Amino acid sequence: MFLDYSKIYLQAGKGGNGCISILREKYVEKGGPNGGDGGNGGSIVFYATSKVSTLIKFRGRKHFKSSPGVNGRGSSQHGKRGIDLRIDVPVGTVIKNAETGKIIVDLDQDGKEFIVAHGGKGGRGNARFAKYNESVPLYAEKGTAGDTFWVELELKLLSDAAIIGYPNAGKSTLISVVSNAKPKIADYPFTTISPNLGVCSLDLRRSIVFSDIPGLIEGASENCGLGHRFLRHIERSKVLLHLVSGEEPEKIIENYKIIRNELVKYSTLLADRTEIIVVSKADILNDKQKDDITKMFEKEKLEFFFISAATNYGIKELLEKVWEEVEKEKTRLQIQKEKIEREYIPEFTIKLNEDKIFNIKKENGIYYVTGKKISDIIEKTSMGNERALEKMQDKLENIGVFKALKEYGVKEGDEIDISGIRFEYSE
Ligand SMILES: Nc1nc2c(ncn2[C@@H]2O[C@H](COP(=O)(O)OP(=O)(O)OP(=O)(O)O)[C@@H](O)[C@H]2O)c(=O)[nH]1
Ligand SMILES: [Mg+2]
CATH class of the missing domain: 3.30.300.350 (GTP-binding protein OBG, C-terminal domain)
Known part of the structure; x- marks a missing residue:
């Protein structure tokens, strides 16, 4: 099973306590303080790796702990720091604070890591507090608690183009024809129950990552069918490839609009995403039906492509169009990123009142x-x-x-x- 959401509890290690200790030696009348510091608690670090592809391991296990720092001891012995816990997650995992809903980190690159829960700080031992005018200090700091909170993990696929549409529209067939993906294909709805990723090589220099998303139906934005779970993945695709089956030629516009409406209802971000409309299974349409469909789309002022994954008809033109739109979107995102970086004011320039x-x-x-x-x-x-x-x-x-x-x-x-x-x- 493909698991794309999980909620887990993190408990980073507590810092070790500082120690209160006084040097006592024969013949030394007044010993000095020699309590060592406590070690820092271990942190919980998340690591994105392409070696893991689902969040399935979090199904059984919900609590994750890193080890505490060891208390300081006499003779100025500092406690050992706690060991960090590293949790591997798939690339594309977004980690949110479950209580506030705020995004902590988006692990969108292979090898990216982030400390999500910090271990507590070790307390200082009394050796640290000795001052020339003070007798032996009889206090030490306690170690502070480590971060503890619930986090939500959400896996959002990172693809250039998401293939969406009604069940049975031919989405998996298309990805199997254009990429290395080998999904299950069958003539019944909801054959695909988890997204498939596939890489399509147009030529030596150009490749597109496609995702084949399980079928959407009316009400998907209110969680009908496989609903929300998969609309979530679409959010991060640069371009949408909206497949409408040629099997119901007279209902083409109606069917297109039902899914379109779900995207709009789900989020405005998704509604604004570049959408390439594709009428699939063109091999079963006669010339008259094709003409009618063309007129219907013209009336709506919508551009579209006919394809047949069975005969390869229209596939090459479609791929060129997808490439062009993905590139446009990448350029747009880059400009946006540079603008944000230019306008970013570092926090330390704000004077703390x-x-x-x-x-x-x-x-x-x-x-x-x-x-x-x-x-x-x-x-x-x-x-x-x-x-x-x-x-x-x-x-x-x-x-x-x-x-x-x-x-x-x-x-x-x-x-x-x-x-x-x-x-x-x-x-
Ligand atoms: N004639 C014809 N049939 C096709 C074509 N593409 C897909 N099909 C058939 O349509 C049926 C559904 O294809 P799938 O690729 O499984 O459809 P899907 O959109 O992935 O369906 P779900 O996973 O259930 O959402 C299968 O029987 C395919 O053989 C095509 O270009 N021409
Ligand atoms: Mg499918």
Whole structure:
């Protein structure tokens, strides 16, 4: 079975804790701090490879974990970093955050890799906090948690031209004639249940990648038939080859419009894609029927091609047209890409406003302080350790949390929630 969608849970390794340790040696009266750092947690990396062609391995397994970093130890021994987990996926896999729906990465090239879930940071051991005017520091950082979230994997085929149309229109027959693909062909609908890819060589220099998409029917955009699953693949093809069977000559325009309508309903992007209309099985049409069909398309002001995969009629002309349109689309995409690159303003030129480092809001009498920096500080603090708590307060003070809370109207005894940890506010 061809699997083109999966939802999995990623859990990157936690960072190891920093260690609190004091050098104790005979004859050395006052030992120094020698707690080592915790190792960073292992990350989860996705790797696109043409050696894998489906997402089938994710059918049984849903949870993926990388190993945690090892805690630091005394004698300044740093903990080992956790081992990264590499997950191989087919080229064309798009990874999305399942909760927000935001695309994390589009693994559209063979060999492309991306860290999707980062391992937590190892905490620093107390050896790092020694200062000349301080006695032995009795605090160390805890390792932070690794990224954990659900992701959606979607495989979208990368082809130059997608062959679409009603079941039985002759799509698989066409791809088998023009390319190296050897799909199943039969005289019943829905013979093809998963897309086939095939490479067509026009000559030594020119080749086109075709995909043969399972039959679409009315309601496909609302998930009828094999529906959405396969409309998704079409999205990434540069050109659509819309096959309408010559078997119902009088209903040609009607049949064409039904599928056309599904594309429009599915997405405007798809509706705008270059479409080459093809009337298939021309060998069974007599001259009168062909004339009628030509007139019908003329009336609609639509260009089209007659072909017969059985006799090869019209195939060469069609392939030249597909090549021309694919090239046009590639040029258009290249210009678009260059334009985006020209207009791109790198993020670091945007000055971070001090107020934006954290947010404060009041709800049901509680003041909530949130923000990435805040959660980092909280996560790194060992809550049971008084010195660590003091350090945390200093850090919050330094970035202006207490000043901002006061301005916001916080009073003695009010409850504040700093990134999930509750405190009673006291001057
Ligand atoms: N006479 C004639 N028959 C054809 C031609 N092309 C395909 N057929 C026949 O049409 C039937 C359907 O062909 P397929 O290629 O399986 O059609 P499909 O569009 O892939 O169908 P699904 O996979 O079910 O969506 C088969 O019996 C083919 O032999 C052609 O050019 N001429
Ligand atoms: Mg087929």
